[in-house]
Amino acid sequence: MDNAVQTLHICLAHAAYVGFRDYNYQDRDWGKYRKWREDVFDRLSRDEKKTLYEQERSTGVHMGPSVAKTRKHTDYDMTVSAMFTQTWGSGALGFGGISGQVITTAYVVIVESNLTGEWAVYFGGRLAYVIDRPNAEFYTHMHAHTMVDADKGKATYESTNSTTC
Secondary structure, eight states, rough: OOOHHHHHHHEEEEEEIIOOOEEEEEOOOHHHHHHHEEEEEEEOOOHHHHHHHHHHHOOOOOSSSSEEEOOOOOOEEEEEEEEEEEEESSSTSSSSSHHHHHHHEEEEEEEEEEEOOEEEETTTTTTEEEEEEBHHHHHHHHHHOOOOOOHHHHHHBBBBBOOOO
């Protein structure tokens, strides 16, 4: 079995840069915003400004010009939801393929994206599957420390309806 810290590091780095899809969001277009503020916002009455601020806070949409941005995840955007050891009947660690018939134990790391809601499952530091909308069985297996093989993960754990558990 590999080093736990090294395995966790490999999984988090992979999830942040490869495993999870990029995060798309709106931000102020600061160059245009300064001009908009001078030309429009600063000319409003105090009550009109207050209304705009309240509207921005309640909707989460920035006042004035904005621009679409994309970024990768950072350490602060992910949660390690579980890390445990699991035993497989071969050295393939649930990935299938040709391997010796040796009972093998390796770390399973499950990382959740706080931005996109995805869950990445790793066996022995290698990405097994990414779940977009986990179902109840996913949580049951995660808590029981019995995740299914890589080729069955998406079909077993992906929720088929629009609501998640």
